Amino acid sequence: MLSNLKIDVDQIRTFVCVAEHGSISRAAEAMGVSPSTVNSRIRALGKELDVNLMERSGKGVALTPKGELLLGYLMRSLDLLEEGVAEVKRLKSREQPALIAADAEIGTWFLPQVMTAYREKYPDVHTNVLLTDSSIIIDWVMNGKVDIGLIRGPVAHKGVKAMKICSSPVIPVFAPRHPLADKGALAARDLAEHRLIVPGQLTDEWERIRQWFARQKTAFPGTLTADHPETAKQFVYRSIGYTFSPLLAVREDLKSGRLRTASLRPALPIFRDAYMVSHRSLPMRQVAARFRDYLLQEAFAS
Numbered sequence: 001m002l003s004n005l006k007i008d009v010d011q012i013r014t015f016v017c018v019a020e021h022g023s024i025s026r027a028a029e030a031m032g033v034s035p036s037t038v039n040s041r042i043r044a045l046g047k048e049l050d051v052n053l054m055e056r057s058g059k060g061v062a063l064t065p066k067g068e069l070l071l072g073y074l075m076r077s078l079d080l081l082e083e084g085v086a087e088v089k090r091l092k093s094r095e096q097p098a099l100i101a102a103d104a105e106i107g108t109w110f111l112p113q114v115m116t117a118y119r120e121k122y123p124d125v126h127t128n129v130l131l132t133d134s135s136i137i138i139d140w141v142m143n144g145k146v147d148i149g150l151i152r153g154p155v156a157h158k159g160v161k162a163m164k165i166c167s168s169p170v171i172p173v174f175a176p177r178h179p180l181a182d183k184g185a186l187a188a189r190d191l192a193e194h195r196l197i198v199p200g201q202l203t204d205e206w207e208r209i210r211q212w213f214a215r216q217k218t219a220f221p222g223t224l225t226a227d228h229p230e231t232a233k234q235f236v237y238r239s240i241g242y243t244f245s246p247l248l249a250v251r252e253d254l255k256s257g258r259l260r261t262a263s264l265r266p267a268l269p270i271f272r273d274a275y276m277v278s279h280r281s282l283p284m285r286q287v288a289a290r291f292r293d294y295l296l297q298e299a300f301a302s
Contacts, residue, residue, distance in 0.1 A: 005048060009081070011041045011042075012074050013078065014031065014038055014045075015071070016071065019067070023059070023061065024039060042054060049070070053067035096285075097127050098125070098128070098290075098291050099148075100128065100130070100149075100288075100291065101129075101130045101136075101141070101148070102129060102130070103134045103152060104133075104229060107150075108229040108249065110150065110248060115129070121298075122294075125290060126287070127291060134151040137151055141160055141277055142157075142159050144282065147291075148277070148278050148291065149277040149278070150275070150277075158280075163275065163277075165295050168271060169247050169271055169272075170268070171244065171246075171261045172244055173242060174259065175236055175237055175238065176259075178242060181260040182260070184263075186265070191242075195240065195242070196223050197240070197242065198226070199225070209244055224241050229249065233249075233253075237258065276292065278292070
């Protein structure tokens with residue numbers, strides 16, 4: 001019975017290759033294996049079928065009548081196998097992508113570098129990213145609209161599992177031509193004399209920056225509001241003002257010289273934390289779990 005046959009794909013491919021080349025040595029070269037491996041596979045196939053499939057002919061080999069008969073069937077079986085594998089790959093490519101939601105800040109300063117590296121490593125894994133407010137992201141995670149949310153911490157909702165994925169120091173940044181760009185260590189009074197770019201809604205982080213000025217008995221600088229992090233960065237590029245930004249958001253700009261930073265005295269120990277949130281009880285789809293594992297294990301390994 002067919003179910004009792006012990007024939008593997010390597011044997012079939014080898015038999016077809018020898019038939020096409022008419023030579024054990026040429027087939028071995030084409031397949032990148034040794035002639036002894038080719039002989040062994042052909043003998044094993046003939047033994048399993050209890051027939052002589054090939055015989056020597058001059059400098060090569062020729063198929064026996066039974067070998068000729070089998071060849072057509074095996075070639076069709078390989079074609080069907082390749083067709084099936086191709087169809088499975090097509091289905092995989094149409095697999096529902098991982099759905100990731102991020103707030104505007106994380107979507108601007110965190111995700112671009114992560115997604116670039118992730119897609120280079122996993123080019124066949126599809127991921128869709130949506131940007132919205134943190135409060136909406138929690139709702140989307142809870143109702144299953146997205147697999148993973150990326151938001152600023154802390155995270156208090158009891159229905160989600162929250163894991164910190166990075167913590168980036170918050171630093172002052174200036175355009176190279178800004179008056180403060182080359183002054184070395186800066187005090188609050190130095191910063192107070194220049195326009196500060198702030199978000200439309202001040203967070204706890206910005207309240208701590210305000211307190212840093214107050215502790216040094218220095219008035220908070222005059223401000224210009226930018227509702228989006230990228231808008232704030234554009235203002236800084238043009239030296240309209242300076243801002244405070246997570247290091248991760250401006251690391252490439254600092255390397256290229258497009259932006260400058262400076263140390264503060266006294267230091268300003270504030271960090272921007274990014275958290276990954278997922279539903280606490282619902283199982284995570286495999287395509288999303290791969291992205292989760294990448295964030296936790298590889299994204300910042302270096």
